[in-house]
Amino acid sequence: MHYFLLIYNRAHRHLQTVQEFADRNEAGRAYVASERAAQGDPGLEIVLIGADSLETIKRTHGQYFDAPGGRSSYLDAAIIGPKSPAPC
C-alpha cells in the first residue's frame, strides 16, 4: 500500500501537490500537518488516499484530476475544464 497526500487547489481546479509515503504513520502525520497549515483556507482540499498506485487513485478519486467524468454523455453538461495552473 502506498499513501498519497493530495493538495487540490479548488480556485485553480488544479492538483497542486502529490506526496507519496510508504509509511502510514508518516503519511498520517503529514496529513494532519498539511491540514493545520491550510486551516482557514477553503480554497484547498487536502486528502490522504491509500492505493497500490496513483493510477488507481485517478480511477477512484477522479475529481482531483483533469476532466473527471464525461465518460457518459449524460454528464457532458457538467464538465468544467481546468483553470489556469496555480502558481508554483
Next chain:
Amino acid sequence: MAPRSKSEINRCGDLLRNQLDGPDGDHDWERVNYALDVLGEFRTSFQYPLTKVTVGLRAMVKAETETVTVAQRLKRMNRILGKLQRMPDTKVARMEDIGGCRAVLATPDELSAVLRRIRRRWDVVRERDYITDPKPAGYRAFHVVVERDGRRIEVQLRTRGQQDWADSLEAFASALDLPLKDDQGPEEVLEFFRAAGEGIYRDEYDVPVDDEFLARFGAARAAMTDWAAHRTR
C-alpha cells in the same frame, strides 16, 4: 499515548461544533486546537484497521476480476466538522465513515459478486443500498460497514458509471463551491445530476430509456445549461 475515551472524543466534537457555529471572534483557539488534535488522533487510529479492510477488499475484488481498482481514504477534517454542524445529534465516536475504502467495478454483476463475497466472509454491521434507493442528489453506490479493531469502516462499492457520476458531481461542486455532496444546492443542478444518474443507471442495468425519461433529462439538461450561463459566480 493512552487512547482517549469515547466521551472525551465526543466532548471535543461537541466543542468544535459549538465553536464553529459562533462568530470567529468568539473562538477559544486554545480549546479549538486541543479538540482538533484529539480528533486528529482519533482519525489516525482508523488508519491501521482501514488498511486491513482495504487489503481484504482488494483480495475479494481480485477473486472476481483482473482489474483491481481499490483505494482507501481518511475523511477530511473539514468534512468531519461539516457533518457535525449539519447533523447536531451526530457523535464523532459513532461516525461510521471516518475510515472508508472504495472498489470501482466494471459492471453491476461484478459489484454484486464482490458484495456476496463480503457478506460471506465478513460480519457486516450495516448495509446501505443507494443503488435501489439513491440519495436526494442522485448518488448511487452500495455501502457496507464492517468493524476492525473496534473501529467502524465504510466500504463503498461503485460501478464505473456510478464512479464517473460521483467524480463529475464532486468536481462541479468543488469548482463552483456548491454543497451538492450534502444534497444541497440549486434545484436546476440537483435535478440535472439526479436525471444524469438515472440515465447512467439505466445504461448499466439494462433498463430501457423511454420517451418520458428522455424528456425529463432533456429538460433537466436545458435548465442546468441555462443556470450555468446565468450564474453570477
